[in-house]
Amino acid sequence: MLTNLWYVAEWSNKVKKKPVKVKLLGQNFVLFRDSKGKVNCLSDICIHRGGSLAGGWTTERDCVACPYHGWEFDPEGKVQFIPSRGEGADIPERARIDAYPTQERYGMIWVFLGDLPEEERYPIPPFPEFDDRKNWRPIYTQFDWTGSADRVVENGIDIAHTAFVHPGFGYPEMADKNHIASIERTEHSGSSSCVLYPPKLDGNLGLNRFARKDKAETHVHPGFYLSGHCVRLHIQVNSWMEMIIFDANTPIDENHTRSFVIQVRNFFKWGMFDRGSVKRTQEVFEQDAAIVEALSPNYLPESLENEVSVEQDKFMGAWRKVRKNHIEKGWKIDTKAMEPFEGEKVFTIPSPARRTNPDLRWALDTVPLVPGTKRQLDAVPVTENRSA
Ligand code: FES
Ligand SMILES: [Fe+2]
Known part of the structure; x- marks a missing residue:
């Protein structure tokens, strides 16, 4: 399975205000639509005690609330409110989960599962x-x-x-x-x-x-x-x-x-x-x-x-x-390396914010990747023709 690609997570009409759980690349994610109508995609694992955000609800702060202790996560994955600490209390900087870029195209919700900046992402296919x-x-x-x-x-x-x-x-x-x-x-x-x-x-x-x-x-x-x-x-x-x-x-x-x-x-x-x-x-x-x-x-x-x-x-x-070229860039998930941790540890797909906030000690480790052999590719199109 490959990271750093757009994938379709769900049909647009399936996601309204209520959070929806989806599974892609072996990981769970939550989709929710905010008050502006935008669909957001976050890792489904609450970094407080591992609650599944998809079982929660959307809030007036345009957040998704965890059903366990009510922590509220905004569309960027940052915690905006911890009910047990009350309104206006400090929020730890590490209280953040991965958030993924989304787009709606062709009645489908596309999520970018990876940490590449926008200009380096392959486009959503034309239709x-x-x-x-x-x-x-x-x-x-x-x-x-x-x-x-x-x-x-x-x-x-x-x-x-x-x-x-x-x-x-x-x-x-x-x-x-x-x-x-x-x-x-x-x-x-x-x-x-x-x-x-x-x-x-x-x-x-x-x-x-x-x-x-x-x-x-x-x-x-x-x-x-x-x-x-x-x-x-x-x-x-x-x-x-x-x-x-x-x-x-x-x-x-x-x-x-x-x-x-x-x-x-x-x-x-x-x-x-x-x-x-x-x-x-x-x-x-x-x-x-x-x-x-x-x-x-x-x-x-x-x-x-x-x-x-x-x-x-x-x-x-x-x-x-x-596909092989993408693997050679180092973007294939090493599922075998995750096997020894089965039932003991959770992983998450790295999001773009991991690159822009390298100093933040993120709570969850990212999925192990098969080491790549190259970073750059010939972008020259190849054309082969033979008469019919
Ligand atoms: S586990 Fe999510 S708020 Fe406690
Ligand atoms: Fe077929």
């Missing part, structure tokens, strides 16, 4: 079609996997599995016709263009059957972003029907992933088609889960030595490369 309601209609769903997020992302951008795992997407006997036409990679993302030959479309009251001939050349553009461990799958069904599946794949812990999924389509934009759309998207995730949850190992191997790859796996290689 311009989401805001273009005139041309695109969205549906929302989510999916929980018993599997690691890196495997889930790899599955999402893998075109060679579609003919085998998703009967609606292709024919196993035509697997050699599917191909990757181009790949592009940046320091933190990748995109590709592929050609597939799927069967006629099913669903939408049978209207889809007129949309595409059997085995017609279909252009699919898978993409990934390290931010949010997002996958974007743009499918050009025919000359006038397109859909984009955008999912943020949040690592809950090492072997659990929650996908926050938005699908937009530029056809049949009436609400009566939404239910069918959600159902078909869920079916696709279920087909994938049956495979991904049975993979060995259940995480992405760090080296290619124990696997055999072929040409069609090239785009997955781009994802692995981008």
